[in-house]
Amino acid sequence: MAYVTIRLKGIEGHSQTDLGKDRMILGRASKNELPIAHTSISREHCAFVREQGAWFIEDLGSSNGTWLNKDKLAGKKPLKERDIVKAGKARVTFHEGERKDGAEVAVDIELDDDGDKGPTRTVGAEDPPEAMPCAQCGLWFSIAHRLAGESMDCPRCGHGNVVPSMNT
Numbered sequence: 653m654a655y656v657t658i659r660l661k662g663i664e665g666h667s668q669t670d671l672g673k674d675r676m677i678l679g680r681a682s683k684n685e686l687p688i689a690h691t692s693i694s695r696e697h698c699a700f701v702r703e704q705g706a707w708f709i710e711d712l713g714s715s716n717g718t719w720l721n722k723d724k725l726a727g728k729k730p731l732k733e734r735d736i737v738k739a740g741k742a743r744v745t746f747h748e749g750e751r752k753d754g755a756e757v758a759v760d761i762e763l764d765d766d767g768d769k770g771p772t773r774t775v776g777a778e779d780p781p782e783a784m785p786c787a788q789c790g791l792w793f794s795i796a797h798r799l800a801g802e803s804m805d806c807p808r809c810g811h812g813n814v815v816p817s818m819n820t
Contacts (some may be wrong), residue, residue: 654707656700656737659796660690666782668751668797674702678713678739683772691739692716698725700746707731710787717739734799786811 653769654671669686678686679696686700694714701708710728711718718725719738731737737744782796788811796814805812 653750654702655747655751656686657690657747657796658686659743659745660688661743664794669709670751671700671702676746678699678737678742679712686744688739688742689722690741693742694740697739698737700731701728707744709735709737709750714739784813784816787813 655668656671658667658669659665673685676685676809677696677699678690679698680686680687680691681687681695682689684696688743694695694712694716696712697714698709698711698718701710708728708730709718709720709725711725717817720731721731721736731746733743733746733748735746744775744791783792785792786806786809789809791806791808793804795804797814800815802815803812804815
């Protein structure tokens, strides 16, 4: 079953949710299958839609628009592994396969710009690291949506780091 990883820009942690229905709406309203209570997200912002075994994303007339990778969404577009959907401050990564552990990762994503402490998550014993320290200055930064071997500059000092492989 396909699933999505949801992160809020500027907030540590993430949430993973299976796409268990043929149409799942992401938005601020609590009735949505993918609710994110944040002012940058419309009540019904966008929808993940499965048609004939393929997944698509469509904007639902949101105020701030929906982006697929670097392109503003117009109409319905097909999704592929590791596509990033941007909805307000949410960054949603699409995954086609099953989650390794099959368990939900619990995150409180009912945030707003009011200084909340941010999401908390329950980490499984075999979860890969989601952050790494810069080899030069030691600043920890997120690698949650990066592939092993990918180059990534440190946001503090600009040093080029390489995302480590998870194989031991």
